[in-house]
Amino acid sequence: MVAKYVPEPFRIKMVETIKMLSREEREQKIAEAKYNTFNLKGEDVYIDLLTDSGTNAMSQEQWAGVMRGDEAYAGGSSYYKLIDAAQDIFGYKYIQPVHQGRAAEKVLFGLLMKEGQYSISNMHFDTTRAHVELAGGRAIDCVVPEAGDPSKRVPFKGNMDVEKLESLIKKYGADKIAVVIMTITNNSAGGQPVSIKNxxxxxxxxxxxxxxxCIDAARYAENVYFIKQREKGYEDKSVKEIIKEIFGYADMFTMSAKKDAIVNMGGLVGIKDDEKLFQDCKGRTISFEGFVTYGGLSGRELESLAIGLYEGIDENYLRYRIGQMEYLASRLDEAGITYQSPVGGHGVFVDAKAMFPHIPYYEFPGQALAIELYKEAGIRTCDIGSYMLGNDPDTGEQLHADFEFTRLAIPRRVYTQAHIDVMADALIAIKDRASEVKGYRITWEPPILRHFQASLKPIK
Known part of the structure; x- marks a missing residue:
């Protein structure tokens, strides 16, 4: 049974025209892009689900804030509005704006980690893993085993495996563990939430x-909404109350504000009460991002971010946001298409390994499905699997990911029910000819974060 679509808690005031190329044109475009969806021009994409990061639609209040942005190099009023909002929501004493999430990782991780140390996470996302390695460390994933079975419906599949965490600390020694990172929601595991208990x-x-x-807080609001819906004892708590509690258990956070703060650019470093660490972060911010009161952002971006932090935790908005994912997931259930279930907060992670069992991990089934979606309906998505995971930094061998997902990351306040039906119909059409789809091989790749730039060829 298809879920009822949750109506949008907003009206559309401005539209952007998009075009649909013919299938022949799309096949030509993806070949010219060397079968890397990141190389496609945005104007050649009909529905863009490559990421939900920075692709959101801002509100009239945020656009009004853009006009009010204070562009003073130091001490602009927009900076203080942002600090007040972040301190109010997260309850942390020290807040440093940066231009996006990977900038937050660059600023912070170089202070936490040195050569030969480890970072343990419920799952590191790609930029997080890269910044751990750039700081001289090694990343270890420690998600609960249930996350490895996409068909298994468990309410908090993003959780840290705490028994494994203890054993890893014992194995390497506490002095070798530079930081433990809790990613909420757990993006690489399919946008799956983490419980307060965990x-x-x-x-x-x-x-x-x-x-x-440390919390990777890119999609913290969606995680908190899942807690409110699924965790006993939290159904009557407000979203803000749950935020304060979950952040209260950590020492610091990094945040790409391009997700749950519904802006096109922005990020934050939050430090609970360690003044020395904050002072060191400020020094690195000046070196890498700009003066501390703008952190690589314009005043107008600081202003819209201060507004978006509150809009992103509105319960009516969150009900609609998660409802979109549930609607798409229910259509896939009806068609017998496997995805990481229950559905995550920011997108649907289709199990490409289940759709293409004949394509081995080293021929990248997640990337193959992403390419087929573009050919079928002009939908741009990305691989969350072995192609994204890359090679072992020590041996150079292709790593075998726990999952072979194709992620349909849905931007906030952008697409309608009709667009979501196009997504479902395209996946159903591909499923019907799945046995004909071939894998891919890499013809060129950079050493770090290869999936952003690599070139591929279809296997004949």
């Missing part, structure tokens, strides 16, 4: 061993 247990282990706990 966050509390993880925090207790970190405190016992004297290890810093």
């Amino acid at each position: 966050m509390k247990e993880t925090s207790k282990i970190c405190k016992k061993h004297g290890i810093k706990l």
Whole structure:
């Protein structure tokens, strides 16, 4: 049974015309892009689900804030509005704006980590893993085993495996663990949420061993909404109350504000109460991003971010946001298409390995499905699997990902029910000819974050 579509809690005031190329044109465009969806021009894409990062539609209040942005190099009023909003929502004493999430990681991780140390996470996303390695460390994923079975419906599949975490700390020694990172929601595991109970247990282990706990807060609001819906004892708590509790268990956070703060650019570093660490972060911000009161952002971006932080935690908005994912997932259920279930917060992660069992991991089934979606309906998506994971930094061997997903990351306040039906219909059409789809091989790749730039060829 298809879920009822949750109506938008807004009206559309401005539209952007998009075009649909013919199938022949799309096949030509993806070949010219060397079968890398990141190389496609935006104007050649009909429905863009490559990412939900920075692709959101801002509100009239945010656009009004753009006009009010204070462009003073130092001490602009927009900076103070942002700091007040972030301190109010997260309850942290120290907040540093940066231009996006990977900038937050660059600023912070170089202070936390040195050569030969480890970062343990419920799952590192691609830029997080890269910044751990650039700082001289190694990243270890520690998600609960249930996440490895896409068909298994567990309410908090993004959780840290706390028993494994303890064993890893024992194996390497607490002094070798630079940081533990809790990613909420767990993007690489399919946008799956983390429970308060698991966050509390993880925090207790970190405190016992004297290890810093950092939240990757890119999609924290969606995670909090899942807690409110699924975790016993939190159904009557407000979204803000749950935010304060979950962040209270950590020591710091990095945040790409391009997701749940519904802006096109922006990021934050939050530090609970460590003044020295904050002062060091400020020094690195000046070196890498710009003066501390703008952190690589214009005043207008600081202003719209201060507004978007509040809009992103509005419960009516979150109900609609998660409802879009549930509607698409229900259409896939009806068609017998496997995805990481229950559906995540920011997109649907289709199980490409299940759709293409004949394509081995080293021929990248997730990327193959992304290419087929573009050919079929002009939909741009990306691989979250072995292609994205890349090669072992020490041996150079292709890593075998736990999942072979194709991620349909849905921008906030952008697409309608009709667009979502196009997504479902395209996946159904591909499923019907799945046995004909071939894998891909890489013809060129950079050493780090290869999936953004690599060139591929279809296997004949």
